[in-house]
Amino acid sequence: MGVAHSIYTQSFPPKTKFKVEDIPDLTGKVVIVTGANTGVGKETAKALLAHNATVYVAARSKEKADQAIQDLKKQTGKEGIFLKLDLGDLKSIKAAAEEFLSKEKELHILFNNAGVMMPPLEQTTAQGYDLQFGTNVLGHFYLTQLLLPALLAAAKTSPDGTARVVNTSAAAVYFTSKVDFNTLKDTRVRRKKGVSNLYAQSKLGNILVANELTRRYGDQGIVASSVNPGNLRSDLQRHLPRAVQKIMYSFLHPLPMGALTQLYAGTTSQGAELGGKFLIPWARVGKVPKGADDPKLAGELWKWMEEQVANV
Template sequence: MPSLDFVKALWTQHFPPAPTFTEKNIPPQKLRVFLITGANQGLGYELAKMLYPTGAKIYMASRSEERTLQAIHKIQEAHLDATTPGTLIFLHVDMADLPSVKQAAIKFAAQEEKLDVLWNNAGIGGAPLGTTTAQNIEGHIGTNCVAPLLFTQLLLPLLRKAATSAPKGSVRVVWTGSLMVDTFSPPNGIDFKAIEAGKTTNSNIDYAASKTGNWFLSHEAAKAWEPYGISSVVQNPGNLNTEAYRYVPAVMRKILQTLLLYETKYGAYTMAYAGLSEEVVNGEYVWPWGRKGKSPRADIHEAIEKGAAEKFWTWCEEKAKPYLN
């Protein structure tokens, strides 16, 4: 039977208190460079919309140039009265194809000398069993974990450059978790045998494992990159009505939208807090709608202590290795 602390942790993530860090709390960000993956819709779009009036340069990375340019136009139209409008730039990337990830990093590095905050937001959820990436990696793990790690490692020199002159703790990599880490992840967070064999049996578990994977990657990055002045943070943006549920059957999706899912902008508050709040420190685990939290899964914490996060980092690096140089 779940402990009272476990139930409380689930409850407060399902039904969070009102956000305290919103667009009103974001200070001017002029001269800062941000990159958001999956930014043409949903969470990424709402975050870019919040950041645009701050004066930042914001790269909106996605597969579709057409949809991203439409999103850029909508953001600009919504902020015609902005006194310090930022810059919105499309960057093509397909997180289900590692060569595309590498090309996106190369293109970004050709245009910028630094990167202040990277939000690894793009991902898939509930994909049909058997879905794989272009490199034949299980779809959720490949898209949500391997690709973001490759992308971040390729962009690491620009993050390090930003950290040399930025305020301490302000250069960050934000990874995207989920409440499903706590509710659907297999024992110890990830079933390594299943993902290696590509013979998973439940797409919800696949998705949850990929979100645990992001927690693992954030944990390892926090250790590895702290000497460079780069903070690594994982956040559960909340239960949101986004395209991540596009694979869920229509009837079930309608039930979720009615009972459990919130407006997407609330998840963007979580992401903004994780990336910009001065309260957040390296290694943080952020709950909706912008609070310090901690997963109630004792087995996963124990697995991390025993090296599971390091093992997963190494596993992902091996998959990405051909594209790292």
């Protein structure tokens, strides 16, 4: 009943008390949104630009990012900045971080928003990791690690003494409680696990990393939280069969709603108190899913990821 109740209440949440209009003025704040060329990321960037933040639109495709930047300028009158980033390639992540750090000394908010959901099983990252875990978790971990100097610098100068990191998870996290390290690269065990279980595992990883980041850097002003943005109509479902998409769309929420919870965590004064918290639709603190509150597992995952990126 616990899992079913959690999924139901997050699938059909109460009316939101937080609105985009409640975001404070963000003049002087530098923000990166991964996957900001589409979906929830684009909606997040739109709200940030409308409130005067400097927004880096991090995406793989310059063509798609440029189109998104044009769209956002028409809607907000403000222009985002393209940052080339392929989360499925550790070398691309390193280049993106170097590019950003050559332009900015401080990073006030990092939205680790981009992700893939249930792609074909044969797809892997450039370095041979499971595409979902490699993109959703390892890629964002490495990006965050490389940007830590800018995040720590921003925390020192921010009025509230914080810099925010917001990891996008999902309700799928309730379908697993552990990380099987034997499935993180393309092995026979991974292929038996299947794409839905691999997706759930990656969403667990998003929470574990946020919680461990808080444990390690919370006393230096890094406020890391994780969010379930809600069940939304977006292109995240593009890999699902069309018949399944049609059924799902009947009970999915409008895309703009998905930006609310992470915007609440990243921009508001209340967000400064959300380190290590798991937020649920819409802009509410929820109970951390089973396994996601395990510091031993989080520590093991952190160590494993440090080893993977050590020689990029």
